[in-house]
Amino acid sequence: MGNWPGVTVEKKEGKLKKHSDVTITDLPGIYSLSPYTLEEVVARNYLVGERPDAILNIIDGTNLERNLYLTTQLIELGIPVVAAINMMDIVRKNGDKINTDELSRQLGCKIVEISALKSDGILQAAEAAIKAAESGKPVPQHTFSGAVEHAIAHIEEAAVHNLPLEQQRWYAVKIFERDEKILAQLNLSETTLEHIEQDILAAEKELDDDAESIITNERYVYIASLMKACYKKKSVGKLTTSDKIDKIVTNRILALPIFAFAMFLVYYISIGSIGDWTVGFMNDTLFGEWIVPWVASSLDAIGCADWLNGLIADGIIGGVGAVLGFVPQMMILFLLLSILEDCGYMSRVAFIMDRIFRKFGLSGKSFIPMLVASGCGVPGIMASRTIEQDRDRKMTIMTTGFIPCGAKMPIVAFIAGALFGGSAWVATAAYFIGVGAVIVSGIILKKTKAFAGDPAPFVMELPSYHAPVASNIFRATWERGWSFIKRAGTVILAASIIIWVLNSLSFEGGFHYIGEGDSKSILNVIGEWIAVVFAPLGFGNWQAAVATILGLVAKEEVVGVFGSLAGMENMLDLVEMGDLTSQQQAGLLFFGGSKLAGFSFMIFNLLCAPCFAAMGAIKREMNNAKWTWFAIGYMCVFAYAISLIVYHIGLLFGGVFSAWTVIAFILLAALIYLLVRKNKHTA
C-alpha cells in the first residue's frame, strides 16, 4: 500500500507480479490520519477496519520532514510498517544526504530507498513489505511527553483494554485527541468518558494547549529530532532550479501573462485546432460516413429487418459513436493536463486563480474544468478530478455544465438566426448567462446544507517543478480516457437505445417501426405531454419538447430536430452558412416568431441537464448516485426557474401580465434571497 499524495483519489487494488497471493491496495494520498477530509477518512477506515498485513509507506525524500509526520501515525496503528523513501535520485542530485540506517534504527522500521521515476528499488520495497507482513511484528512506538503518556496509559486501561494489545495505543491516542469518529465508534459509557476527560484536562492544563495540538506538536518535535540526526541538507540559501523556475512563472508581473499563454495553448491545442479536427473526423467521417453507412449496408445485404438495422446502425452505433467521437479530443486534453500536473504547474494555476474562484465557493483549481468545459463539458467535468477538497470538487462538477460548450453553440446560433436576425449579442448573452449561472450557483450552493460543515482550509503543497515523466503522463491520460470509454459503453449505450426506441416506434395505427414515414413516434407523444411543462416558459409545443429531449443525446441534435421537423434536412449546415431565411421560417414555425420564447428556449437548453455523455461524466466523478441526481436535478430546476423569470418579466415589458408574472417575481425574490442570505453554516 502506498501513499502518493495527490495521485490517487479512490483506493485501488492489484496483485503483485510473481506473488499472486499478495494483494496490494493503493490508498488515497494523505497527509495525516485526522478525521476531517474524505481521503483521510477513507484511508483510515481501511487501515483500522481491514487491518492489512503490512503498510508500505511511500515517503517523498525531498520533503522528508512533513512526510514522516504520517509515518509516525501509521506506526501507531500496530501494523508492521515499511517506509520507502522515494525520489532518492533527486535527493542525491541536490547533494542532500539521508542516513537511512540511522533513521531506520530510530524509527524502528525497515527503510528502503526507491525512485519510482527510475523504477529503482520498487521490487525491494515490495519484498520488504512482504517480509514485514510475514513476521507480523509491529514497530515499536515513540513516546510522547510524560503528561501525555500518563493520560494515554489511563485511557488504555479505562477504555480500550478489551481491544487487541497492538491496537490499544492508536485508539488511546485518538481518544486523547477527542476524535469524534472514534469516540462514536467505541461508544463508551458516560462514566468512562468523564473519567477520561479528567485525564485529558490534566494533560492540557499542564502543557497549556488543547489535546489535538499537543499531539501534533509533539510529533513534529520528535520528527525534528529525527531530522537532526539523519538528514543533511547540502545547500542553504542557494536557489535550486525549481526555485529559479518559480521566480519567473509566479512572478508578480509575469505570472498572469505566462498563465494566460499556458491556458491558451491548452485550449488551442485540445479544443481549437487538433482537438476540433479529431472530433470532426470521428463524428462526421469515421462514424458518419464510414462506420454507420457500412454497418447499415452490410445489415441490409444480409437481409436484416429494417427496424433492427435502424436500431443497430443509428441507435446504438450512432448514439455511442456520437460520444466516442470525443475520446481522441479528451485524450489530447488529458495529456496536456497530465503534463501540467506532473511538472508541478497545476498547483500554481490554483495558486494564481484562487482569489477569484473562492468568492463563489470554488477553488483555484476549478479554473481548468471551466476553461475546458467551454469546449466540451465531458472532459471539463473529468478535469475536476485534480481538486482534492471534496466539497470544491462536487461544486465544480455541479456548475461546470453551465458553461456553454461547443455543442451548444449551434443552438445559440440557430436562435440568433431564427429570431434575432443573426445578432451577435445572442452569443455574448449566452456566455454571460453561462458564467453567471456558475457564479450564482456557487454562491447559492455554498450556503446550502449539502455543502455545510467546517471548510477544509486551502492549504496546498506547492511541489517542486520537475520535467514531466512520460510513463506517469501516459498512465494518467489512459486511466482517465478509459474510465470515460467504459462509461460510454454502459450508461450512454442504454440511454441511446431508449431514446432511439422512443423516437422510431409508433403506437398510432398499431405498434410499428416508423422508418422514413412521418407518423407520430412515441417520443412525439411524450413530447406533447411534456410540452405542458414547458408552456410557462413560452415554448409549450411538442417540437420544442422533443428537441429538448433529444438534446440529452447530444446538444447539437436540438437544431437537427428542428431541421427535420421543418422539413429542412440539413439545418445544422444552414445555421453554419448563416442562411437567415430558412432559419427565420423555422423560428416562425416553432416559436411563432416570438423572440422571448426563443430566448427562453435557448436559456433552458443551455442550463438544463447536459448531454448523456456529460451526465455519465458527472456520475463517474461524483461516484455516488445521490449526488449525481442532485447535480442533474439542480441544473434542471435552475434552468427552469431562470427561463421562467426571463420569459415572464420579459412579457411584462410588452404589457402582458398574468399569474405567471407573479410567480416569476416570487422566483426572482427567492433567488435573490438565496444569494444574499447569511451563511448560517460557517463557523
Add this chain to the structure above:
Amino acid sequence: MKTLRDVKIGDTVKVVKLHGEGAVKRRIMDMGLTKGVEVNLRKVAPLGDPLEITVRGYELSIRKADAQMIEVE
C-alpha cells in the same frame, strides 16, 4: 498580535501560537505549521492572495484568512 498575514515578503518568522479550532486548525498543524517552527514568506500570489511560504523545507500555499490565525514573532 502579529500574525503570518502581516509578515513582509522574504522575512522569516517563528510561529508562537495557533488560534482557531477544529478542522481548519488541525489541517494547518498537520501541514507542519506548529508552535516554534520557522516560516519564510516567499511571495504573495499575483492577485494578492494566497501566500506562498516555506516551512519544514517545502513550499505551502495558504490563504490570508487562514494565515491570520497563526501568531508569529
